[in-house]
Amino acid sequence: MKILVPVKRVPDPTQKTKIKDNHIDLTGASWIVNTFDEYAVETALRLIENGADGSKHGEIVVVSIGPDDAAKEIRTTLAMGADRAIHVVANDSEIDSLTVVKILKAIVESEKPDLVIMGKQAVDGDANQVGQMLAGKLGWPQATFAATIELDSANKKLTVGREVDGGVEYKQVPLNSVITVDLRIVAPKSVKNGVTPDSHNYSGEGARLPSLKGIMAAKKKPLEQKKLADFGAEPKPAIEEKSVALPPPRAAGQFVSDVPTLVKKLADEAKAL
């Protein structure tokens, strides 16, 4: 099985948000692989490996569209275990989700993966749209917000537990579909591929950390560079960020000494009870 995993680098969300000239100031920012995309890589690995003995039965190709120095975050995913990477070099101001979808579609058409697995959203833009758009453009089925995946290789289909309002929806999709993953996909038994024994537990503490061996191996894995022009994409986004502002701060709160005071203030001051 061949899986394509699109990944994006995002500013480390633990940094304080700064604004300069009406846009986010990212000078000196530190960057990470978008957490959901890291989980997508983890999911892809769990789908193609035997979790108990570490043997692999497939290929994972990572794709990232981002500036030159995003190569570092791409190497992180190779160190986790992805086999090779395609890096489409573009500045963030040159691309929007429509461009990203256009490029990913072209790459899917040339790479012909069985599955595309990606994060449900990037934690900087929080837009939650690229996976669905890609599926729509490809005419492929989609299973978004996946918390569990059960792969039935013989019948080339997957049953996906999706986190929806009011519960968990189970949806079956054939191969050649786009899956976007939610947080709980990294729980110890969320991914079943028919190869990893049912008794096997993954750590459940998020995506795997690259091992030293993985980091060494990643240095030698193929990382192919491409340009926007290779895909006929213009560096002129149709979605344009006009300005960014910080939200107004909340008024300062107060500590209350005990429960009766809390209830009194909630009733009389906040009129909330």
Added chain:
Amino acid sequence: MGNVLAFCEYADGQLRTSALANLTASREIAKHHGGEVVILLVGKGAQAASAHAAKFAPKVVVVESDALEHYLAETYAPVVAAQVKATGATVVTATATSVGKDLIPRAAALLDAGQASDISKVESATTFARPILAGNAYSTVAINTPVIAVTVRQSEFEAAGESGMGSVSTADAGSVNALGATFVKLDAQKSDRPDLGDAKVVVAGGRGMKNGENFKVLEELADLLGAAMGASRAATDAGMVPADWQVGQTGKIVAPNLYFAVAISGAIQHLAGMKGSKTIVAINKNKDEPIFQVADYGLVADWEKSVPELIAEIKKLKASR
């Protein structure tokens, strides 16, 4: 210029409350576009909800079909795209529920539309404000495509009121092709409590509750206040409570009148989901936790002692009224 096609969810012959927030936003957008709001109801049971829907918009289009009984993005997106064209819409909208988030971008792709996700404000015909970076900033974006797709953050818009009596028409579903996808089942969380998304009061617990059994005391508080239950990711991930209780950047975004955060530290991803609440109460044993920076009222205490006391005090207050 153009109409606004508002995809609305319904249940039991009524629009869902969540849809009403989108109708408020859609009316604003329609004004900027010099058009009107057209409500789109899709699925089995759409016809039955049309009378209620017609109270909220001048036009309602119903696409009723047995083949659309279960929501699937694969079958619904082509219907939405076809109806955008049929109704002369330049904008297609939905509330950012799990259905809206799944469906609208797929429909947008079929229409070559750019999308503004989860908007908090309509600035002009083509510009919208929306939270980014877990709500730590608001971005104003211009969508410069002939058709625009929008999903609306429910907590940022009032529920629309009735606007008169609109006309209802029906449209054909066309050929329904699920591309091999099938709905298997929904494991629904049965609850008599209000929906987390539109509850007036929310009682949320975190990792400090230690186990699911301990949440009973929070549920007692919730039921006393007619509240919905919420939780941090740590609590849902640990399996203490159902996953769909999760409040935060990647869970539900809520903005009730009153939010109780009990034994929740206040990670930015959690704050992203609740800091729009009118009044926030934090109960935590550690006075240095970040939750106290957004709380209007902070109580430094163990929940084991303070929550039962809170229930007793509120009962006393209620009895005295």
